[in-house]
Every structure is written in C-alpha cells, then in structure tokens.
Amino acid sequence: MIVFDKVSKSYESKKISVHAVDLKIKKGEFVVLIGPSGAGKTTLLKLLLTEEKPTTGAVYFDTINIHNLRSGDVPKYRQRIGVVFQDYKLLEEKTVFENVAFAMEMVGKSDSEIRVDVPYALELVGLENKGYNFPDQLSGGEQQRLAIARAIINQPDLLIADEPTGSLDPEASANVLNILNKINDLGTTVILATHDRDVVDASKRRIIKMEHGRITRDDNDGGYHHPKKK
Numbered sequence: 001m002i003v004f005d006k007v008s009k010s011y012e013s014k015k016i017s018v019h020a021v022d023l024k025i026k027k028g029e030f031v032v033l034i035g036p037s038g039a040g041k042t043t044l045l046k047l048l049l050t051e052e053k054p055t056t057g058a059v060y061f062d063t064i065n066i067h068n069l070r071s072g073d074v075p076k077y078r079q080r081i082g083v084v085f086q087d088y089k090l091l092e093e094k095t096v097f098e099n100v101a102f103a104m105e106m107v108g109k110s111d112s113e114i115r116v117d118v119p120y121a122l123e124l125v126g127l128e129n130k131g132y133n134f135p136d137q138l139s140g141g142e143q144q145r146l147a148i149a150r151a152i153i154n155q156p157d158l159l160i161a162d163e164p165t166g167s168l169d170p171e172a173s174a175n176v177l178n179i180l181n182k183i184n185d186l187g188t189t190v191i192l193a194t195h196d197r198d199v200v201d202a203s204k205r206r207i208i209k210m211e212h213g214r215i216t217r218d219d220n221d222g223g224y225h226h227p228k229k230k
Helices: 041-048 071-078 096-105 111-124 140-152 170-185 197-203
Strands: 002-010 016-025 030-034 056-061 081-084 158-162 189-193 206-211 214-220
Touching: 002 041, 016 041, 016 214, 030 041, 030 170, 030 197, 041 056, 041 158, 041 189, 081 140, 096 111, 096 140, 111 140, 111 170, 140 158, 140 170, 158 170, 170 189, 170 197
Parallel strands: 030 189, 030 206, 081 158, 158 189
Antiparallel strands: 002 016, 002 056, 206 214
C-alpha cells in the first residue's frame, strides 16, 4: 500500500532530515513509529501527506508516485488519509456532532449521509451521548476521541495519529489506543507516531524506530526498548 523507495529529504541548511529510507507498509497494517525528537518522524509523515517533497527517491501510495500527482489531484489523494494531532484542532464553536459533520460537509456528503454516519462514528469512539456538547465541555481524552471520529468519518484508507496521547493521562491514552485498534480491525491502515512508552508496549504491533533520519529498527511486537525474545 505504502512504499518509501530510497527516500531522502534535505534542507538548505544541509541538515538531512530523512536519509535513504526504504519502507513498506501493507494495507491493513498497524505500525508504531518511534524515535527521539529530530529523528525524522515528522518529516516522514509530511512526505506521505505531500506537505514535503523528497530530495531523492519516491513515495508510492497504491503504486501511485504521490509527488508526481497534478496539483488538482492532491486534495483527492489527501481525502484518503485521516490525521489526528496531539492538539485536537477542534472547532470550538461547533458541537461534537457538528465537528464530525463538518468534515463530511467539506467533501460534499449529503444531509442524509451525515445523519447516518455521524452517530455511528461517535458510537465507535464512545461519544454517542455527547453529540450536543461543545469541545470545552469534554475531557482531554474525550476531545481526542472526537478528533479521531472526525478523522475517520469519511472512511480513509489510512489513519495517521501523530502523538495522539501526548497530553493525556494513562487511562485516556489506553482508551485512545483501544479505539485505534478497533479502527484497524475494521480494515483501516494505521500509523501511530508516539513517544508514549506505555502505549508502544501495550500496542504489540510492528515497531519502526527512526534515529538521525534513518530507520534503525523494524520488528513486530517488540515493545519500546527491545524486541521480545523468542
């Protein structure tokens, strides 16, 4: 589904952010991306979102070289990706229901589709009874779950969660991970970038570690520090 083929990204400062990355992520996988600040994780995600272009190499999404897309085709490509951030990016003047509905309105979905799909998404993230609340009436964990519902409402092929538990307590973080697992079980490919060691250890998923712009580790069920011994 996703292929990074010898991808490097450097900037005018000569500092290389990503260097010669070869990576394949299959459809339906759940991948956890770890590494210290400045390791290149964010740049890797920006390349996938076409917010940055590689200096060398190519990024493919379903065999399409995404950086060769015409400018008019980029928005359609990005609709295939849902993104969740640490800071939620919710619309404070809109209710929970309206926040999710707005994402559907932006891609031209009908009122009847909105009436059916939004309650389902809210139920999936455990906010079925919060539809009339506003974001400031929710806890931090609930706000992040709302952000997830908005990110998946248009049924993306890929969900990118960039530090989604960074400001949450352990219980709320565990709830977010459970929801991401549920979404993955429904068929959506998930990339989770995180510094949260407890979340990484609990995920029991494929771990990809970046250091100094390179992938230094790629293994399954490894935990934060070391792969599990067989």
